[in-house]
Amino acid sequence: MATPAGYKHILDNLTTAVLVLSGDLKVRYLNPSAESLLETSLTRIQDSPVLNLFVESDQALETLQNAAANGQSYTKREAEFVLMSGSRFVVDYSVAPLGNEAGDLLLEVQPRDRLLRISREEEIISQQETTRILVRGMAHEIKNPLGGIRGAAQLLDRELDSEEQKEYTQVIIAEADRLRGLVDRMLGPNRALRMAPTNIHEVLERVRTLLEAESRGRLHFRRDYDPSLPEFPGDMEQLIQAFLNIARNAMEAAFEQRDAQGLRNGEPPTITFRTRAFRQFTIGSRRYRLVCRVDVIDNGPGIPPDLLQNIFYPMISGRASGTGLGLSITQSIIGQHHGLVECESEPGCTNFIIFLPLEETE
Template sequence: MSESVITENLLDNLSTAVIVLDGELIVQYANHAAQSVFERSLNLLIGCSFNQFIATSSLDFERFQNSMEFGEVYSDSEVTFKFIDGRHTQADVSVTSILENQDKRLLVEIRLVEQQKKISQENHQWAQQRAARELVRGLAHEIKNPLGGIRGAAQLLAKQLPSEELQEFTQVIIEQSDRLTNLVDRLLGPNLRPSFDWHNVHKVLDKVYNLVRLDPSHNIAITRDYDPSIPDIYLDQDMMQQATLNIVRNSVQVLSENPETVGEIHVVTRIERQVIIHGACFPLCVKIQIIDNGPGIPTELKNTLFYPMVTSKKEGSGLGLSISQTLIGHHRGKIEVDSWPGRTEFTLYLPIEKKDPQT
């Protein structure tokens, strides 16, 4: 194996984004981590200006020129990037002048500040949410058993009562018992056995797209931006449809409660590399983003958003997102959320596994 191939393999396995620029700040090389940061493939990055995809940043580009001319090492911490697609992040940036075939180049290293914070926060929140779900499931079982007895007793009592007026009271008991039973069933989550197989994730998302698009109760625009290179993944179609539909409907409800905004929802798919999910690193994952232009998630709800019965919506039950996270967990995936006024992003990560040709 040649030295250049070994070097490229090493760079592509780094978690730090590495970009090589020429004197005009035109991209000459970008490793996999850099492609993930800019959400562009290598072919779409090479030949483009470094700041072409950046709407604003706190970088001092004059220091870039000084690094090129005088070999000065430039570094800046907690640089704020806002990309043209609306994403924003913070990163530590280092710029070093190098020689490549007698030509001066700039080696730019970008280390996302939020990455380690997210990993630690994710592990903490996952443990809390799992404990909350177990507590709710235990309570749900304790509630469901006596509910059956209450309903049965009301039915027997109704047969013994002489007048229809008195039977109206037992009917109320039966109806409310059924309502509580239905709520408890939803708290317990799906009880069907998963049916996993190899499927195109876009077919699942198209079903969600059509369900929401054809719903006459709203006029919110929903658009799709799919990466056609994503291979089939091992999933349960019904579970995935329910998980994504819950999130999209959540966005629809929030946008419907804010009619002063022209509601828009975007469903985007991409391939993400080197994703850490609950402590395990997956080389390749499908990244599904559901983005809306609503008012954002209230700060006080961000850390408990996936807990059962937590909601900020007037008509919400607080179960949709909790169920979605459980269903995505069955696929060894995870859900992340990033929100600020005017934009909320739910991001689903699903591992891409090698398909066994014998299955």
């Protein structure tokens, strides 16, 4: 028969996060998995209210109190925990009374972030492929009649004697060329990648230099680089274009808001470049030994929630002056590098997250 010490040994070796709360919702016990998940230690948090450990919602706290008072068990799916450090993550958790006189509760917590992220990434990659097929088909259908229109206008232009009438044919030719250029931009880069050893920080520094020149010093930059990141196979010019599209969008949105509303809390338009390394990281259906994560963060007005899910589609833009092609091209370039682009946004903070494998890919 197992002793209490034996039960503790079992709990300490579980990969599931386990917590024991007292009837008044104070922390009695955390196993090592819970300490890792909740970024604390039992020594630090023991006998403290659970609100000192994480915050969910007022309704969730009332449900916990009812469970302690009435001996009710329940399970909650995809709840968001907010730690005192500000970290947020999604979990499934179950609550069960231990049945002792103290009214203790047992919490089993399963993190869901990784599974949700993989599912979201697979959906994004599927959307990318669908968009690529749609755009290529549409471009083919547009280019063929455009070529005919342009050719007919050129033939007509040669037959006309009146310079006034030739102005009309020149307009037709110019507009056909403009539409062809627009379609080519929708298709993204029209040459194969020229792969060579690439340093991600050289890419970001080139982007910073270009935007500092464009903004004439009005745009502030913060850099938070991981110097341990190795070089990886990439097309530097294409990657510069990809990151430039993101950062330029951020700059233009921040300047538009500044011109309309003035400085936000006295803070000038600022872009932050952050790089980190992740080991054993999954992108889509493939697991990589080492991946680079790049965050491009701005303090602009944010992206409206109804637009956020569609910003990588061609011709979708949140700015009146935008063409809606920059992010689509960025996604195409990063996709060719077997990477992924995501976006999180709220007023005052928009973060484009780019993952790039740091190893040779087929």
